[in-house]
Amino acid sequence: MIRIMRLGQVRHAAPAAASGGDFGGRVFYAVLLAAALLVPLLNLAVPESSALHLSTYTVTLLGKYMSYALLAIAVDLVWGYCGILTLGHTAFFALGGYAMGMYMMRQIGSRGVYGDPLLPDFMVFLNWKALPWYWHGFDSFAFALPMILLAPGLLALAFGWFAFRSRVTGVYLSIITQALTYALMLAFFRNEMGFGGNNGLTDFKDLLGFDLHRDSTRVGLFLVSAGALGLGYAACRHIAASRFGRVVQAIRDAESRTRFIGYRVENYKLWLFVFSAVLAGIAGALYVPQVGIINPGEFAPINSIEVVIWVAVGGRNTLYGAVLGAVLVNFAKTWLTAALPEVWLYALGALFVVVTVFLPQGIVGFLRQRLGAGS
Amino acid sequence: MNTKYLRNRLLAGAAALGLLAASAAQAEDTIKVGVLHSLSGTMAISETTLKDTILMMIDEQNKKGGLLGKKLEAVVVDPASNWPLFAEKASELLEKDKVAVVFGCWTSVSRKSVLPVFEKDDGLLFYPVQYEGEESSRNVIYTGAAPNQQAIPAVDYLMKEIKVKRWVLEGTDYVYPRTTNKILEAYLKAKGVKPEDIMINYTPFGFSDWQSEVAKIKQFGSAGKKTAVVSTINGDANVPFYKELGNQKISAEDNPVVAYSVGEEELSGVDTKPLVGHLAAWNYFESIKTPANDAFIKQWHEFIKNPKRTTTDPMEAHYIGFNLWVKAVEKAGTTNTDKVIDALPGLETPNLTGGMAKLLPNHHITKPVYIGEIRDDGQFDVVWQTKGTVPGDAWSDYLPGSKDIEADWVTLKCGNYNTVTKKCAGQNF
């Protein structure tokens, strides 16, 4: 095993197939399209008795994986392409989720258990007299939708503005992103904040008039998630291949040199970071109606680390690798927590260790190496 | 070597996919019982024991010949203390494994998370932990205590027997302490306690540096009036809290602490010497001597193969819940959820402390209330108990929002019927 001395000395060569021969990307699109066609068909058209029937449980599960995959892409964009290791991306994910949750909370209206037309249930039984100001407007989707984008976007803008301008880099940046999401978690846990404290927001009934408990809505949500994933992927791919993206990759490989050439490094970093945060927010907004709950646990620093691990497992700096990693790790989790409930953490932990030690470029990197060697 | 490993891994993954598809089509000769308790993550400390309790109950039922001529089969999953994962695992149990009943959850948020799933898929959940009330679902049986079965009797005891005049309500900042303290505050004020004699304080989950908080309690308690601390501190934060209490010499004789979330199992992780005399309010204590309890403890020790393991209140709740379910299935003659839910109200089963637990129309049960003093061996001496059992009240009479609400799944068929507006709000199913 070759010992690599210094960080930054050896960089994985940017994938040869960055723009033109994006084989992995094509596979990704094909799989996504197939899923988008097959899943509704197998769930709605195939009768339940048939072996080919896809249960709504599986559809929801796949929808959840899609939103996780979108989050993973967002992380890969800043980490894989710009070298910003963010350990706080679930903060943006959760903020998007909360914005969506607040909208769905208001949609319950007087159908809550206390029948209060204005206040959500958790406010009624903790004796809130009036709706807090930041809850106003969330009864309309036209207001909630921009909020889903703005809440994470603005936080990322404010945070990135200061951080990148002060040239906070490396582990320092990682740790303060972690501090950010940790602080938000503590804040959202407080019941006085008016976001439902530890219980968060639950008991959603419908979204844009569609009953969340109907199978067709679930399939619809899956399709929207798949669509968002496809679009998100295309947008990231476009950014990565653009001039902007090339500068960003130059920053990753040699930040000072890029600055000396005359690029405003902090601006590039900032906009990439904000875009990535918005993407994470969208992922969160898609995630919440499918799992049916948003609570401050989503802000936990551990969750952010896990996202980074999905990307690493799949293979960073490829985008589709992030998707692969997110789906694979989460599938492993779903499967192992039921199949080996007592010991599944060993398997998951071992997976992380083995992948980082033996597959530094993740599964995609490994496959590429094998295919490259084979051809 | 690593490539070989990876290939094996991929193969294993593929095999797993196949298994996932195949498991749905298993033989139907058993009754499946879902167990939805965290076995990893922060809640594993509390919930693992409950998983084992249910496994023991199933084991025993199978030794008796099973149920309706079929064997019971446990389906254990690990929701890993992750609330969205609770919902996912619940629908996996109901939709994929098609379990007849689920025993599970500990925290309120996990219950809230799975509630829509159980209502949508028409499942049946037995929830074994004391909680804040303000809920009654058709698909959930609450075998833990409602606030009126734990919080209020304990305060009554302190007020009447110990002559406490000043109160500290100390809790972790989440919904159970918040609601319980709201109820207690209203109750204390109704009993003539002045606002300046009540101090309410919240700390975050897993809080570990209690120096300032305990110093504050000490100062509040040194004002010359008998002061008690009502603690709704959750799980992990308790050990450092009690250690600090012990070190700052807050003695049980002067400032008793009555805890609602500290039982034998929590105490088994603490050095109890400095805690002797502090109180806990529960519906069950391991130290209560009855033939049923002795048998249960013996059975538990044999099952878990460790004579030092304790039994706790939520375990008794699962014991009651499991027996209620068995009786309901036998009465209905089927495991069909709707029929079992209809059969459940009114059923009675002995609890472990010599009384009867009866399932009420509001899906809560009747329970005796005990106050225990901590002994130096981590057990409790019962110092007070209610005469007979207390029926669980889903909607508190001391909260303005819920005093007009009633739950009745027998005649009204509603979990939150408003007696003023005569309406049943928020029912989807």
Place this chain on the structure above:
Amino acid sequence: MLLVLLALCLLWMSTARADDAAPLPVDFPGLVAALPQADFAAKQAIVTRMTELHVPQARVLLAAWLDNRLESRRSDGKVFVVEEHDGTLVLVDPFDGKGAGEGAADDFERVRSNNALRKLLKVSIAQFDLKDPDPRVRAAAVRQMRRDLDEDTVTALRAALTQEKDGRAQHEIRVALAVSDLGAGDAAVRLAAVRALDGETAADVYNALKPLAQDSGTESDASMRAAAIGAVRHIEVWRNFYEALETLFFGLSLGSVLVLAAIGLAITFGVMGVINMAHGELMMLGAYTAYVMQQLMPHHVGAALLLSVPAAFLVSGLAGVAIERTVVRYLYGRPLETLLATFGLSLIMQQLVRSVFSPLNRSVATPEWMSGLWQVNDLFSLTWNRVYILVFSLVVFLLLVLILNRTPLGLKVRAVAQNRGMARAMGVRTERVDALTFGLGSGIAGVAGVALSQLTNVGPNLGQSYIVDSFMVVVFGGVGNLWGTLISGMGLGVVNKLLEPYAGAVIAKILVLVFLIMFIQRRPRGLFPQKGRAAEGT
């Protein structure tokens, strides 16, 4: 057994003539014999009667009872004062104070007490102690009695005052009598009492004076009220001063915990550049080592704890070396990837502990000398465990600084950290140094775990709750700088505790985090920036 029953029967018959509902033996041996069968009400009566009898043996018995060291033999119901050693009880006869052999703990049943009884026991023992030869014991007894003054105790105290020769004990009695005099009918007596109490700082004195100082309705005498106000003000000045001192101590104590948790990380992360997410689990291993040591030596709690410091250093240190040799060494130069691998390791270690020790928390006992309060004066006290941990953290820190600056190993560690290639060229075996450095940092984590076992849960989640804070401390102090870690840990602790009374625990923590984020923006390399492998990243 039959004999005892018979004896009890006789006893009962001998006292049954009294019209009292609960017939009570009249002599000390009879009272002792009645103990095992008595309920709590009867036990109270027995204690009162024993106090009245005032036999010297009763004091020993009552104190043992308060201490949970009073047991009755199952076979014959005989009561003994016991001392437990290795599951056997060393018996002492309560009547002659002589050894009465040994017995197995299972053959005995404890004579139980409850809160009301323990309170009564304390008061009773104080009555005995009033005549103790040691003046300090007498003074403490007076203090105990002062908390619960009634006519009987006041009479007893007045009598004691005439006998008392020791100045300090005399003073305590005068204070107690003055407190009692505050409620006297005679205004002059009351005024004298207030004057006598001026300068006293105890909480019960304060509580007694406070109503006199504020409530003009009950106290019409103006001079008296003025005196009371003055006395109260004196106390309050001192109270505020000591409160500030206490907050400072709380802060330093929290800081010492943070420093302990972070200091191992300052080596593995700060010096080596490994983002060691398993650091928390290495601390957990240390805490479990303390637990295992106590299980191995169940009757030497303190010694076990002391021994577990080196043991934990070894266990966690070896675990660290193993981690370095099997995983981390493949990842040098890829610090961000060490994060991922060590995160996987932390999951495995957590689950390992769950499998081996069960998911339940384990109880680590606190030795006698570490528990309780160091009562500096009436208003100021420090908890011993915190004092020890504060000192311990400083000792560990200084040792570490010495190792790094004054030993050949430290020299090599610094050399490798500063320039690996050059160090290797100079003949330093860098691989060995890497393993040892990682082992050192991990070992320190284990030592920190032993300290944490005295403060918090010993369970599988122990590491998780400290890992985020540890990283914050190291980063705030400046990666690669040990002194920075010390100052940052202590500083964050104090700031947190200063904010806590005003903002509450949660907001205080959030404010500290926000402050930290802002600070890093201002100084992107922490308090004390230093060059090191990690510091030179992108």
